[in-house]
Amino acid sequence: MWRVSNRKICRRGLVNMKGLVLYSTSGCHLCEEAQRVVHTAMGAPVPEVDIAADDRLMAHYGVRIPVLQRTDTGAELDWPFGLEEVLLLVK
Numbered sequence: 001m002w003r004v005s006n007r008k009i010c011r012r013g014l015v016n017m018k019g020l021v022l023y024s025t026s027g028c029h030l031c032e033e034a035q036r037v038v039h040t041a042m043g044a045p046v047p048e049v050d051i052a053a054d055d056r057l058m059a060h061y062g063v064r065i066p067v068l069q070r071t072d073t074g075a076e077l078d079w080p081f082g083l084e085e086v087l088l089l090v091k
Contacts, residue, residue: 019071020046020090023061030079034066041086 022038024031031048039045051057051065061067068077070089077085 021069021071022046022048023051023057023067023069024048024065025050025052028065031066034068034079034081037081037083038068038086041083042090 020038020042022031022035024034035045035048046068049057051061064078066079068081068086068089069075075089077089
């Protein structure tokens with residue numbers, strides 16, 4: 001099973017102590033674009049979880065990826081999302 005550390009990410013006075021994870025899979029161009037949006041919003045890339053390695057994750061996220069999840073609350077953003085949506089998620 002995967003684990004995400006609770007890193008402090010600061011951007012524009014926003015501190016996300018809770019953590020984010022991006023559900024994705026290898027070779028997904030939309031996932032790469034989503035990571036760019038998150039990187040712009042947060043000032044750093046977030047950890048990715050490749051759903052192809054887990055049947056349960058594949059069943060849950062297979063047609064939804066990329067999905068950005070807030071690890072403390074479980075709140076999720078399905079693609080497409082932009083800078084504003086990411087900033088609202090981490091508020």
